[in-house]
Amino acid sequence: MKELITSNPLFGISLTIFSYWIGMAVNAKLKKAVFNPLLIAEVLIIAVLAIFRIPYSAYNEGGAFINMFLTPITAILAISIYRQRDTVRRKFIPIIAGTLAGSITSLITVTLLCRLLGLSPELSYSLLPKSVTTPIAVAISESLGGIRSLTVMALLITGVMGNILAPFLAKLFRVRSRIATGVAIGTASHVVGTSKAMEMGEDIGAMSGIALSFSGIITAIIVSLAF
Amino acid sequence: MKILLELGVLFLVSLLSEAAAAMLPFEFPPAILAMFILIVLLMLKVVREEHLENTSAFFAKYMAIFFIPAGVEIMNHLDLFRETWFYIIAVSFISLLTTFLAAAKAVEITERLMARKGGRE
Incomplete structure (x- = not known):
C-alpha cells in the first residue's frame, strides 16, 4: 500500500507543495525570518520521510520534476533586471563597484576560511556561492562539483542572518548612503536579506534586488574563470 | 493560450541554453546562460516583457518551492x-x-x- 503511493512521482510533488504551503502559512503568521518557508518545508518533508521510512529516492521521483524547473526560474530573473534598467543605467558605476567588491570579498573570505578550517574541497565548493541568489548559487555549486543541498543550507543560514542583522550592520559599519545599504544587503544576503531591505525602504529594497542579480552574474563569471 | 506561449518561450530558451552550455569550452552554469540570453532577447525586443509577465509573476512568488528537492x-x-x-x-x-x-x-x-x-x- 505504502509503495503504491510513494513510488508515484505525484507523491513527491504533492508533499513538496503542501509542505511549502504550510511553511508559507507559518511564516505569514509568525513574520520572522528564522521561520523561512523553505526551511520549514524541508524540515517537514525530511520528518515525513523519516517517520514513514520512505527513502529519498522515492521522494525524488517527483522531486526530479520540480528540480527540472531550476533553469527556467533562473532565466526568468532576466525580467526583474530588465524592469530595473533605468535605475541600473543611472547608478551603474556604484552598483558595479559594490557588487564586484562584495562578490570578490565573499569568494576570497569563503576560500580562505575553508582552507583555514581544513574543509574538504567538496564542502568548500558547496559554500563558495553561498551569498548569491539560490538559483545561481545552486547552478555554480553543481558546475564545481559541490553538494547542492549543503549550498542551499548555507544560503538559507546566510540569508536569514543577513535579514536579521542588516539594520545593525549598516549602523556598525557606519553606512550612510541608502544605495550602499541596498547594494550591501543584496550582495551579502540575496533574496532573504532583500525582504528586510524592502522593509527598510523602497529605494533600499530596489537596490538590493538589483545587487542580488548583479552579484549572482559576477560570481558566476569569476568562478567559471578562476576555479 | 497566453500562458502556454509564455511557458513555451521560457522552456525553449532554457533548453537551448542547456545545450549551448554543454558545448562551451569552459564550465558555465546553463541557468545563468539562459538568463543572459533572455536579457539580450528582451533588449533586442525579440521577446517582450508581456510575453513573460504571468509566468514571471508566478515564478517570482513561488520561486523557493523549486529548491525544496535540492x-x-x-x-x-x-x-x-x-x-x-x-x-x-x-x-x-x-x-x-x-x-x-x-x-x-x-x-x-x-x-x-x-x-x-x-x-x-
Whole structure:
C-alpha cells in the first residue's frame, strides 16, 4: 500500500507543495525570518520521510520534476533586471563597484576560511556561492562539483542572518548612503536579506534586488574563470 | 493560450541554453546562460516583457518551492552535515560581515569620487 503511493512521482510533488504551503502559512503568521518557508518545508518533508521510512529516492521521483524547473526560474530573473534598467543605467558605476567588491570579498573570505578550517574541497565548493541568489548559487555549486543541498543550507543560514542583522550592520559599519545599504544587503544576503531591505525602504529594497542579480552574474563569471 | 506561449518561450530558451552550455569550452552554469540570453532577447525586443509577465509573476512568488528537492537531498549527506554544521554557520557569518562591508564601502567610495569629479566640472 505504502509503495503504491510513494513510488508515484505525484507523491513527491504533492508533499513538496503542501509542505511549502504550510511553511508559507507559518511564516505569514509568525513574520520572522528564522521561520523561512523553505526551511520549514524541508524540515517537514525530511520528518515525513523519516517517520514513514520512505527513502529519498522515492521522494525524488517527483522531486526530479520540480528540480527540472531550476533553469527556467533562473532565466526568468532576466525580467526583474530588465524592469530595473533605468535605475541600473543611472547608478551603474556604484552598483558595479559594490557588487564586484562584495562578490570578490565573499569568494576570497569563503576560500580562505575553508582552507583555514581544513574543509574538504567538496564542502568548500558547496559554500563558495553561498551569498548569491539560490538559483545561481545552486547552478555554480553543481558546475564545481559541490553538494547542492549543503549550498542551499548555507544560503538559507546566510540569508536569514543577513535579514536579521542588516539594520545593525549598516549602523556598525557606519553606512550612510541608502544605495550602499541596498547594494550591501543584496550582495551579502540575496533574496532573504532583500525582504528586510524592502522593509527598510523602497529605494533600499530596489537596490538590493538589483545587487542580488548583479552579484549572482559576477560570481558566476569569476568562478567559471578562476576555479 | 497566453500562458502556454509564455511557458513555451521560457522552456525553449532554457533548453537551448542547456545545450549551448554543454558545448562551451569552459564550465558555465546553463541557468545563468539562459538568463543572459533572455536579457539580450528582451533588449533586442525579440521577446517582450508581456510575453513573460504571468509566468514571471508566478515564478517570482513561488520561486523557493523549486529548491525544496535540492535542499531535502541533505538527507543523503546527514553525516557530513552533522560533522560540519558549525563550520558552515561560522563561514556563513564571517563572510556575511566581510561581504556586506566591502560592498557598502565600495559603493560609498565610488559615490564620493563621482560627486567630487562631478563637482569639479
